[in-house]
Amino acid sequence: MTETxxxxxxxxxxxxxxxxxxxxGSHTLADVADLRxxxxxxxxxxxxxxxxxxxxxxxxxGTLPTELTAEGSMSIGPTRFDLADRRGRRHLWGRxxxxxxxxxxxxxxxxxxxxxxxxxxxxxxxPRDAAxxxxxxxxxxxxxxxxxxxxxxxxxxxxxxxxxAYAAATIGGASILIVDEPSKxxxxxALELLARLLDDHLAQGGLLLMITHDLRLxxxxxxxxxxxxxxxxxxxxxxxxxxxxPAHDYTRQxxxxxxxxxxxxxxxxxxxxxxxxxxxxxxxxxxxxIAKTYGDRTLFNDVDIEIRAGERWAITGPSGVGKTTLxxxxxxxxxxxxxxxxxxxxxxxxxxxxxxxxPGLSFPRRVSLQRALRDVMRRYEVPEARxxxxxxxxxLSPSILQRRPTEVSGGELQRIAIVRAMLPxxxxxxADEATSRLDLASQxxxxxxxxxxxxxxxxxxxxxxxDRAMASAVADRQLSLEVQP
Amino acid sequence: MTTPLLEELxxxxxxxxxxxxxxxxxxxxxxxxxxxxxxxxxLADPAAQDLGRYLESPSLAEPLGRDDYGRSxxxxxxxxxxxxxxxxxxxxxxxxxxxxxxxxxxxWLGGWVxxxxxxxxxxxxxxxxxxxxxxxxxxxxxxxLWALYLGLALAQWVEYFRVVRARASLVLGSPAVEAAGLLRxxxxxxxxxxxxxxxxxxxxxxxxxGMVTSILAMSTLGFVKVGLQPPRAELGLMITxxxxxxxxxxxxxxxxxxxxxxxxxxxxxLRTSKDA
Numbered sequence: 001m002t003e004t005x006x007x008x009x010x011x012x013x014x015x016x017x018x019x020x021x022x023x024x025g026s027h028t029l030a031d032v033a034d035l036r037x038x039x040x041x042x043x044x045x046x047x048x049x050x051x052x053x054x055x056x057x058x059x060x061x062g063t064l065p066t067e068l069t070a071e072g073s074m075s076i077g078p079t080r081f082d083l084a085d086r087r088g089r090r091h092l093w094g095r096x097x098x099x100x101x102x103x104x105x106x107x108x109x110x111x112x113x114x115x116x117x118x119x120x121x122x123x124x125x126x127p128r129d130a131a132x133x134x135x136x137x138x139x140x141x142x143x144x145x146x147x148x149x150x151x152x153x154x155x156x157x158x159x160x161x162x163x164x165a166y167a168a169a170t171i172g173g174a175s176i177l178i179v180d181e182p183s184k185x186x187x188x189x190a191l192e193l194l195a196r197l198l199d200d201h202l203a204q205g206g207l208l209l210m211i212t213h214d215l216r217l218x219x220x221x222x223x224x225x226x227x228x229x230x231x232x233x234x235x236x237x238x239x240x241x242x243x244x245x246p247a248h249d250y251t252r253q254x255x256x257x258x259x260x261x262x263x264x265x266x267x268x269x270x271x272x273x274x275x276x277x278x279x280x281x282x283x284x285x286x287x288x289x290i291a292k293t294y295g296d297r298t299l300f301n302d303v304d305i306e307i308r309a310g311e312r313w314a315i316t317g318p319s320g321v322g323k324t325t326l327x328x329x330x331x332x333x334x335x336x337x338x339x340x341x342x343x344x345x346x347x348x349x350x351x352x353x354x355x356x357x358x359p360g361l362s363f364p365r366r367v368s369l370q371r372a373l374r375d376v377m378r379r380y381e382v383p384e385a386r387x388x389x390x391x392x393x394x395x396l397s398p399s400i401l402q403r404r405p406t407e408v409s410g411g412e413l414q415r416i417a418i419v420r421a422m423l424p425x426x427x428x429x430x431a432d433e434a435t436s437r438l439d440l441a442s443q444x445x446x447x448x449x450x451x452x453x454x455x456x457x458x459x460x461x462x463x464x465x466x467d468r469a470m471a472s473a474v475a476d477r478q479l480s481l482e483v484q485p
Numbered sequence: 486m487t488t489p490l491l492e493e494l495x496x497x498x499x500x501x502x503x504x505x506x507x508x509x510x511x512x513x514x515x516x517x518x519x520x521x522x523x524x525x526x527x528l529a530d531p532a533a534q535d536l537g538r539y540l541e542s543p544s545l546a547e548p549l550g551r552d553d554y555g556r557s558x559x560x561x562x563x564x565x566x567x568x569x570x571x572x573x574x575x576x577x578x579x580x581x582x583x584x585x586x587x588x589x590x591x592x593w594l595g596g597w598v599x600x601x602x603x604x605x606x607x608x609x610x611x612x613x614x615x616x617x618x619x620x621x622x623x624x625x626x627x628x629x630l631w632a633l634y635l636g637l638a639l640a641q642w643v644e645y646f647r648v649v650r651a652r653a654s655l656v657l658g659s660p661a662v663e664a665a666g667l668l669r670x671x672x673x674x675x676x677x678x679x680x681x682x683x684x685x686x687x688x689x690x691x692x693x694x695g696m697v698t699s700i701l702a703m704s705t706l707g708f709v710k711v712g713l714q715p716p717r718a719e720l721g722l723m724i725t726x727x728x729x730x731x732x733x734x735x736x737x738x739x740x741x742x743x744x745x746x747x748x749x750x751x752x753x754x755l756r757t758s759k760d761a
Contacts, residue, residue, distance in 0.1 A: 379671075
């Protein structure tokens with residue numbers, strides 16, 4: 001007998017949460033009342049990181065870490081569940097209630113092939129279950145991943161991993177889907193594919209709770225939007241209303257943090273220096289017909305680029321197209337297969353710097369930031385006062401340097417990375433998706449800090465980003481990479 | 486980078502291993518070390534025979550009795566423990582320095598250095614550790630301390646080399662080291678701030694295990710009579726020598742076994758569990 005693909009149950013059930021409170025000790029992480037999710041209409045919770053969005057989602061799912069306590073209740077149709085009881089909802093997982101976790105590429109088992117992994121969620125799964133495997137193939141095929149079944153997760157791009165995780169989460173036919181920060185690290189195309197999957201789920205009468213800090217995705221999915229800040233809901237209503245004419249100050253700030261709506265003194269209007277190289281300004285980095293190939297995949301071919309002092313370049317393109325590799329080749333961190341990269345004399349002494357996508361990995365892991373920075377200060381004879389002044393400029397107190405990189409949040413650490421990169425007075429800074437993992441508000445604040453600093457010392461910028469809105473807000477020259485045939 | 490649910494909460498510090506277990510292990514080890522270092526100075530000569538006091542039972546003056554030559558078992562035990570601890574520490578120190586230096590060189594330089602060092606290490610891995618010690622002992626004159634030391638150190642450096650090489654290549658390939666390279670901070674910075682803090686917990690764990698391995702290997706060789714030769718007091722030798730008298734003088738066998746057991750347990754209890 002075969003198990004046919006179960007489409008989400010067409011329920012007329014509502015999910016309602018009269019009251020939900022999540023605490024860590026005496027500290028309240030989320031305190032929400034009267035939450036209702038109707039079939040076919042998404043509920044999106046937006047807000048900055050640390051506002052309690054994800055904690056709330058896990059409280060509803062029943063997957064909170066044990067240090068956190070939940071109070072309140074939730075009903076699915078006529079059935080009522082106590083949020084404090086973690087076990088009570090376990091039998092719903094996969095069948096009724098499914099969670100698409102953050103960072104799907106980390107949520108997948110790296111040692112298991114995609115097909116087996118997706119099949120595990122099927123109804124009545126047993127090891128080596130042919131019917132479940134067939135169902136998994138069907139689902140993968142449906143999501144345009146027909147060839148990925150026998151692949152291991154590390155070979156997938158972020159967008160593909162996201163869709164595999166989506167297939168694994170929904171194969172059990174759950175009607176209630178909770179999606180946690182699905183847009184992190186995805187480019188526009190992958191995000192659109194995911195949005196279509198979510199649309200399908202809604203069109204089939206499914207219930208959807210989406211947690212995101214990406215207002216564009218929130219707008220795209222529509223439905224109801226709730227804005228959370230510091231554990232409480234500050235505003236809620238239909239998406240088009242809340243996100244275009246926000247009533248609350250905080251929502252207004254959030255909407256303004258979208259790169260498309262930015263306005264800063266350091267921004268140059270594209271008209272200033274749109275075309276042609278200014279004569280007289282020497283090139284810091286010039287590359288001629290460089291090419292790079294990984295295995296049988298050509299990343300780029302015959303690229304010419306000259307970066308002059310003070311210029312702002314953006315390399316854009318879909319993820320996995322080789323943007324970061326191109327940047328690394330320009331900094332000579334990776335060698336090109338063909339072509340030449342020439343650095344101007346005088347750029348050798350630490351005057352080419354880089355900001356990383358994950359700042360946590362760019363500091364020595366087990367020593368305090370103070371110790372890591374001390375060697376930089378000694379190397380470039382920077383007085384301590386200048387470091388403190390820079391820290392004050394980026395809104396951090398010097399005492400934060402006592403901590404290790406793992407004990408500091410991503411946004412703060414990226415600002416410390418900016419301070420570090422400024423110490424050698426660089427001529428060119430390569431920002432590799434430096435803000436793509438931050439929420440919109442921190443992204444805006446971080447870019448403002450970075451660009452003001454660069455503007456002040458006249459440093460050139462080479463930015464890699466998949467966010468075209470940000471590229472056009474920041475850069476005055478763009479290089480767009482396309483997928484090579 | 487994942488965004489943990491508890492990002493805004495106090496980050497969990499390094500997980501403390503059960504402190505009572507570690508403290509008692511350290512205390513036990515300290516007691517054994519004092520016994521090994523002070524014992525030989527204050528106790529009787531371990532080689533002094535007194536055939537008239539053949540297999541004397543334990544008494545207040547002689548807590549572990551006397552052996553078949555009338556030698557003081559306590560004095561012999563103190564000498565044997567000192568020999569085990571000092572020789573094991575020397576072997577571990579040598580293997581650690583050699584293995585770590587080779588591992589870092591291999592990961593850092595790559596190319597033919599890496600290929601050559603890996604080939605040598607794989608040759609050592611292919612031979613059982615005890616066989617390496619036996620081979621070296623066979624080349625030297627029988628029962629020489631130097632041969633035992635050299636053999637044990639040679640058998641152990643591979644472990645440090647492999648672990649350090651694997652970890653160091655990860656660390657050296659990380660963006661943090663790339664950033665240090667862009668900042669032109671030099672190799673001293675990379676070793677002091679990147680490699681050493683990352684390797685230290687691994688090395689302490691390996692070293693405490695290595696002490697156990699060396700001590701047990703030494704007594705195993707003594708037990709099968711290919712290691713050190715009598716009349717030298719050695720834990721394994723003491724066990725075999727005492728076996729024929731087990732019925733009449735069980736304390737003679739139990740004493741060295743007890744010391745071996747305590748050494749093993751204390752070294753294992755000393756390991757830190759925060760290197761995750």
